[in-house]
Amino acid sequence: GSAMDLFGDLRRMNKRQLYYQVLNFAMIVFSALMIWKGLIVITGSESPIVVVLSGSMEPAFHRGDLLFLTNFHDDPIRAGEIVVFKVEGRDIPIVHRVTKIHEKENGSIKFLTKGDDNQVDDRGLYKEGQNWLEKKDVVGRARGLLPYVGMVTIIMNDYPKFKYALLAVMGAYVLLKRES
Numbered sequence: 321g322s323a324m325d326l327f328g329d330l331r332r333m334n335k336r337q338l339y340y341q342v343l344n345f346a347m348i349v350f351s352a353l354m355i356w357k358g359l360i361v362i363t364g365s366e367s368p369i370v371v372v373l374s375g376s377m378e379p380a381f382h383r384g385d386l387l388f389l390t391n392f393h394d395d396p397i398r399a400g401e402i403v404v405f406k407v408e409g410r411d412i413p414i415v416h417r418v419t420k421i422h423e424k425e426n427g428s429i430k431f432l433t434k435g436d437d438n439q440v441d442d443r444g445l446y447k448e449g450q451n452w453l454e455k456k457d458v459v460g461r462a463r464g465l466l467p468y469v470g471m472v473t474i475i476m477n478d479y480p481k482f483k484y485a486l487l488a489v490m491g492a493y494v495l496l497k498r499e500s
Contacts, residue, residue, distance in 0.1 A: 338495075345494045365391035365460035370404055371470030372415055373477075376435030377402070380417075381462075384471035387415065389460025397421065397431055397455065402462040405433065408447040413459045416442055422452065430454055 359368040372385040380402070381387070389404055397403065399418050406413045416433040419441060423429050430452035434441040443451055476483035 341495045341497070344497075345491070348494065363388075363390045363460065364393070365389045367404070367413065367459050370413060370415065370460070371473045373412065373474065374435075376437050377415055377417070378437045380436050381415065381465065382467065384468045384474055386466040386469040387462045388464040388466075390463050391458060391460040393455070395461070397429060397458070397461075399431075403433065403453075404459045404462065405453055405457045406459055407445060407450075407457065410445075414442070414445060415462065428454075 356368075360366060362368075368389055370387050370389060372381045372383055372387060375383050387404070397418060399421050401418045402415065403418055404413045404415050414433075416435045418431050419434045420432040421429060422431070431454075432441050432443070432452060446453065476486070
C-alpha cells in the first residue's frame with residue numbers, strides 16, 4: 321500500500337535530504353509565526369484575525385467569515401461599531417455590535433453589546449455581576465472581512481480527526497517533496 325511506499329521513500333532518502341526537508345518545514349512554521357507576530361504589532365490586537373463561529377451577527381457576518389481586527393487605544397469606541405471581546409470564564413472571544421455607551425468625565429468608558437441576530441443584549445454572556453464591558457475587554461474591532469474563508473477552521477473544530485489527517489498529509493508532503 322501507500323503507507324509502505326511512504327516508509328520506503330523515507331528510508332531511501334539520505335540523512336542530508338531529510339534534515340533539509342525538516343529545516344524547510346521549520347522555516348515555513350517560523351515564517352507563519354513571524355507574520356502573525358508582525359500583524360499583532362501592526363494592528364495593536366492580540367488576535368488580528370478571527371473566525372466568526374456563530375450566526376449571531378447575521379446578516380452582517382456569517383459563520384466562517386474571517387475578520388481582520390485592529391485595536392488602537394486612542395480610537396474611541398462608538399455605538400454601532402463591531403467589536404471582538406473576551407469575557408472572564410470563556411475561552412472564545414465574541415464578535416458583537418456596540419449598542420450603548422457610557423462615557424465619564426475622566427474619559428473612562430463602559431459599553432453594552434448585542435449580536436445583530438439576537439433578541440437580547442449580551443448581559444447574559446458577561447461574567448456574573450458584570451453589566452458593562454470596558455476597553456480592557458476588547459480584543460479588537462472589525463476592520464475588514466473575507467467571507468467564508470474560515471469554514472476550514474470550523475470544520476477542523478467540529479471534526480478533530482479531519483484536522484489530524486490534514487496535518488499528517490501536509491507534513492508528509494513537505495518532508496517528501498522532491499527538489500526539482
